[in-house]
Amino acid sequence: MNKYSFREIEKQGGTDMEITKIIIPTPYDVGDVNAFLVKGEALSIFDVGTKTPTAYEALVHGIKNAGYQLSDIEQVILTHHHPDHAGWIEAFPNARILGHEYIDYWMNKEELLSYRDDFYELQLKKQAVPEEYIQKIIQIRRRMDLYGNTPLTQFIKDRDEIPGHPGLIAYYTPGHAQSHFIFYNQKSKEVIGGDLLLEKIASNPLIEPPVDLSFDRPKSLIQYHESLKFLTSLDITKLYSGHGNDIVDVKELVDVRIQKDLLRTNQVYEILHEPKTVYEVTKELYPNANDYQLGLTLSKTQGYLDLLVKNERIRCEQVGEYELYSRL
Ligand SMILES: [Zn+2]
Numbered sequence: 001m002n003k004y005s006f007r008e009i010e011k012q013g014g015t016d017m018e019i020t021k022i023i024i025p026t027p028y029d030v031g032d033v034n035a036f037l038v039k040g041e042a043l044s045i046f047d048v049g050t051k052t053p054t055a056y057e058a059l060v061h062g063i064k065n066a067g068y069q070l071s072d073i074e075q076v077i078l079t080h081h082h083p084d085h086a087g088w089i090e091a092f093p094n095a096r097i098l099g100h101e102y103i104d105y106w107m108n109k110e111e112l113l114s115y116r117d118d119f120y121e122l123q124l125k126k127q128a129v130p131e132e133y134i135q136k137i138i139q140i141r142r143r144m145d146l147y148g149n150t151p152l153t154q155f156i157k158d159r160d161e162i163p164g165h166p167g168l169i170a171y172y173t174p175g176h177a178q179s180h181f182i183f184y185n186q187k188s189k190e191v192i193g194g195d196l197l198l199e200k201i202a203s204n205p206l207i208e209p210p211v212d213l214s215f216d217r218p219k220s221l222i223q224y225h226e227s228l229k230f231l232t233s234l235d236i237t238k239l240y241s242g243h244g245n246d247i248v249d250v251k252e253l254v255d256v257r258i259q260k261d262l263l264r265t266n267q268v269y270e271i272l273h274e275p276k277t278v279y280e281v282t283k284e285l286y287p288n289a290n291d292y293q294l295g296l297t298l299s300k301t302q303g304y305l306d307l308l309v310k311n312e313r314i315r316c317e318q319v320g321e322y323e324l325y326s327r328l
């Protein structure tokens, strides 16, 4: 099968949703991303791929195979702001664009670029990351050309019903991204899940600036675990995942992900036989990671440390510019 070809996965007789999965290549390690074309009272697409020419081709091809053109799409709905999901928002001339208010912070590049740089610099300094790496990580985060730059038409809030899709409810599920929503069909009990739960890999609880644009960092892994627990409280027949295959056994996979994090958290506790900074713990926890992966591994380590602080096993003290973690 051609990499860019679409795969029609479900037509529900007699119900109100037809879902077509469109597989889109990305320039990232994660591989392809999935967009979902949903026909209800409105014709909507959930996520739109990275802003690259090959991704555009895949989108056009997938939509055409489903019997439509880009101009037929009435709504673009975003699970979250990451560029593999929110890149091609301006490819649809007649579509309204819906997503979390936070997405506008990313689309509205110029104004917030310096705020974001300052936020990351402060966090990396607290983690005691050497100066040479701080600038590198900020440069990687600054790469904005793969993002779309159209403002949203409408902000989605927690528990909103999606226009044109009666019974399709948005649930705010932060952790992997501060803008993250899943969309739950109350009738078919199917979920469009974005990056909340992926079949093959764990979602990274990325450190991102908070929704209120303060400098207080959200505790991403704690948020993420809460979002996963919320997911298991829903009665789900199938989860359409942002990368890879659909997931049927949601509870089992959530359990696997949370157990793995708890194991890692215990490892971090072992590493803290003497007080250490986030950077020092990261170097021990991920000895083989390269410089390019440092931003991601720091996010993961920070998450495990946050969990240990929350569970009152360790404490965090400010020492000069950086934070030092030690056992209680
Ligand atoms: Zn993502």
Ligand SMILES: [Zn+2]
Pocket (backbone or CB within 6 Å): 030, 033, 082, 084, 085, 195, 242, 243
């Ligand atoms: Zn993704």
